[in-house]
Amino acid sequence: MNSLWSIVFKKELKDLFRDRKTVIMSVILPLVLFPLLFGLIGKGVKSTTEKVTKEVKIAYIGGESSFKKFLSSVPNIKIVETNDYQEQVKKGSLYLAVVVEEDFDTKLAQDEMSDIKIIYDSESTNSQTALDVVEDIISTYKDEVVKRRLEARGIDVSILKPIDVKNEPINKEKSSEGALILTMLLPLYLIIYAITGPMAAAVDLGAGEKERGTLEPLLTTQASRMQLLFGKLFAITVMGIIGTTSSLTGLYIAFKYSMDFMGDVGLNISIGSLLLIGITAIILNMIFAAVELAVSIYARSFKEAQTYLSPVTIIGMIVAYGTYMMDVKSASTIMFNIPLANISLIIKEFVIGVYNPVHIAITFVWAFVYIIAAILFARYMFSKEEVVFRT
Amino acid sequence: MIEVIELTKKFKEVTAVDNISFKVDAGEIVGLLGENGAGKTTTLRMISTMLKPTSGTVKVCGLDLLKEPDKVRKKIGILFGGEVGLYDRLTARENIKYFADLGGLSSEEANKNIELLAEMLDMKEYIDRRVGKFSRGMKQKVAIARAIVHNPDVMLFDEPTIGLDISSSAIVQDFILDCKKKGRAIIFSSHSMREVEKLCDRVVIIHKGRLVYDGRIEDLRRDYNGEDLEKVFLRLVGDKNE
Numbered sequence: 001m002n003s004l005w006s007i008v009f010k011k012e013l014k015d016l017f018r019d020r021k022t023v024i025m026s027v028i029l030p031l032v033l034f035p036l037l038f039g040l041i042g043k044g045v046k047s048t049t050e051k052v053t054k055e056v057k058i059a060y061i062g063g064e065s066s067f068k069k070f071l072s073s074v075p076n077i078k079i080v081e082t083n084d085y086q087e088q089v090k091k092g093s094l095y096l097a098v099v100v101e102e103d104f105d106t107k108l109a110q111d112e113m114s115d116i117k118i119i120y121d122s123e124s125t126n127s128q129t130a131l132d133v134v135e136d137i138i139s140t141y142k143d144e145v146v147k148r149r150l151e152a153r154g155i156d157v158s159i160l161k162p163i164d165v166k167n168e169p170i171n172k173e174k175s176s177e178g179a180l181i182l183t184m185l186l187p188l189y190l191i192i193y194a195i196t197g198p199m200a201a202a203v204d205l206g207a208g209e210k211e212r213g214t215l216e217p218l219l220t221t222q223a224s225r226m227q228l229l230f231g232k233l234f235a236i237t238v239m240g241i242i243g244t245t246s247s248l249t250g251l252y253i254a255f256k257y258s259m260d261f262m263g264d265v266g267l268n269i270s271i272g273s274l275l276l277i278g279i280t281a282i283i284l285n286m287i288f289a290a291v292e293l294a295v296s297i298y299a300r301s302f303k304e305a306q307t308y309l310s311p312v313t314i315i316g317m318i319v320a321y322g323t324y325m326m327d328v329k330s331a332s333t334i335m336f337n338i339p340l341a342n343i344s345l346i347i348k349e350f351v352i353g354v355y356n357p358v359h360i361a362i363t364f365v366w367a368f369v370y371i372i373a374a375i376l377f378a379r380y381m382f383s384k385e386e387v388v389f390r391t
Numbered sequence: 392m393i394e395v396i397e398l399t400k401k402f403k404e405v406t407a408v409d410n411i412s413f414k415v416d417a418g419e420i421v422g423l424l425g426e427n428g429a430g431k432t433t434t435l436r437m438i439s440t441m442l443k444p445t446s447g448t449v450k451v452c453g454l455d456l457l458k459e460p461d462k463v464r465k466k467i468g469i470l471f472g473g474e475v476g477l478y479d480r481l482t483a484r485e486n487i488k489y490f491a492d493l494g495g496l497s498s499e500e501a502n503k504n505i506e507l508l509a510e511m512l513d514m515k516e517y518i519d520r521r522v523g524k525f526s527r528g529m530k531q532k533v534a535i536a537r538a539i540v541h542n543p544d545v546m547l548f549d550e551p552t553i554g555l556d557i558s559s560s561a562i563v564q565d566f567i568l569d570c571k572k573k574g575r576a577i578i579f580s581s582h583s584m585r586e587v588e589k590l591c592d593r594v595v596i597i598h599k600g601r602l603v604y605d606g607r608i609e610d611l612r613r614d615y616n617g618e619d620l621e622k623v624f625l626r627l628v629g630d631k632n633e
Contacts, residue, residue: 007493011485018480212478213473213476216436216441216469217537218493220467221493222493222495224461389442
């Protein structure tokens with residue numbers, strides 16, 4: 001005969017997977033959300049940039065000058081003759097206007113400083129993009145003027161560059177850059193997913209059971225409250241882990257295929273690290289699954305459970321963001337005693353391939369304590385008559 | 392079969408059930424009658440081990456629920472009114488099977504009982520469909536099957552016909568009479584004297600947690616000179632209100 005908790009566990013998973021809403025919210029949505037979002041943003045940025053840089057429509061105000069000639073020689077610059085440039089820039093039919101002094105060339109010839117004014121629309125992305133292009137052109141033109149002036153005095157241009165800085169990272173592998181981003185993002189995401197992943201299931205299996213009126217008959221079966229609790233807890237944890245996995249997969253796909261404008265951030269994590277990160281993610285999910293189940297059992301209805309669970313999300317997020325910028329290399333051992341922060345730090349260590357036995361031991365012992373405490377909290381809720389029959 | 396002994400339940404300051412004692416024999420239907428909030432549901436919840444008595448106890452088939460709650464649970468089936476309490480996304484069979492498994496039945500036993508119940512309650516046609524879209528009557532049958540799939544000796548009904556239409560009520564009432572035929576001990580709570588009159592052999596009337604009458608329906612009628620029982624009930628309860 002199956003043990004009773006496993007009967008509860010199997011039934012709950014079957015029930016949850018038949019709920020289209022739960023499957024969409026915890027499996028499908030996280031999987032497609034980031035690729036879709038990043039894809040759209042990437043595509044949007046790319047098409048705007050392409051459209052503007054292909055033909056930069058600008059107005060040139062001022063007399064004939066060497067700068068105007070230089071500007072016109074740039075292939076993608078299109079100079080439009082107009083007088084009401086202010087209006088046109090505002091309307092967006094021109095990206096920006098370049099206003100050059102009448103005696104521009106004379107001043108340059110006399111080694112004086114000349115002004116160029118750029119009129120642009122600070123609220124338009126097109127105008128901003130065009131501004132970047134035009135500033136680059138002016139910069140190139142400026143360098144040429146400087147070069148000419150120095151050469152006229154018989155001075156080499158290299159005098160302007162007394163120091164040449166070369167950055168050399170101590171970690172030569174390609175992975176270091178990606179690892180830095182990952183040490184910041186992975187703990188954050190793992191904590192947030194561990195909170196949001198099990199939530200729908202926790203609400204359904206606690207408050208939902210009350211609201212449907214299935215809790216009372218359930219309590220008169222042979223299954224003890226602890227067996228019911230464990231069956232439910234494991235089912236919720238599994239949903240959380242599935243949620244985390246699909247969220248991370250979605251994120252990975254998004255980075256891999258949609259973020260080509262961010263460049264390649266090479267990354268290689270060892271199997272050992274991945275395994276340890278996986279175990280940590282499971283522990284995180286168990287902690288939040290138990291806390292959320294306890295809160296959900298306390299609530300009278302779905303709605304109430306959702307209301308009570310939002311502060312849990314907020315507290316988790318505050319801690320997650322608090323450790324976001326924390327530098328793992330300078331973290332003291334004491335830090336590994338702070339709830340959640342320790343889990344965040346240990347994930348950071350695993351990402352960069354540091355396996356400090358003391359840190360691992362402290363964090364995992366604490367994690368074990370959190371799980372036990374969370375389960376005891378859930379058990380307390382489940383065994384209190386006032387809570388169970390609070391309808 | 393059921394022996395309620397000086398049963399008391401206090402919620403903080405409020406005494407919901409106050410020193411109640413009565414017995415139910417095999418094959419007997421006892422009506423537990425009282426107004427809303429009289430303590431009917433609390434009494435039934437204590438008998439079914441969901442709530443712990445503050446003092447007193449209940450013996451079910453000779454088993455003390457304080458000492459052997461697990462064994463007591465095996466002996467009882469409950470059918471509570473209001474929400475039928477089924478899992479909408481599971482089929483009727485899966486709903487019943489879940490409770491059979493949790494009731495400690497072997498797979499063969501569970502399947503055999505489910506087949507019998509499907510036959511008895513005429514559910515064969517839809518037993519493998521999800522209950523979400525069932526009519527109230529169909530759901531009621533599934534809830535009944537779930538309540539007795541583990542062959543309990545004792546059945547507890549808490550206002551089982553509340554909110555039901557006539558045909559669904561009839562299903563429940565037929566089922567109660569069938570339980571009696573099979574020799575089960577039955578407690579049936581209601582606030583309707585009419586229903587109690589129709590089904591019950593004996594009646595236990597409680598008011599504000601206290602027992603105000605325990606006796607056969609005929610005796611009650613005789614004691615009050617054949618007066619309408621609804622009026623008798625009001626008088627019994629009314630006396631205590633003063």
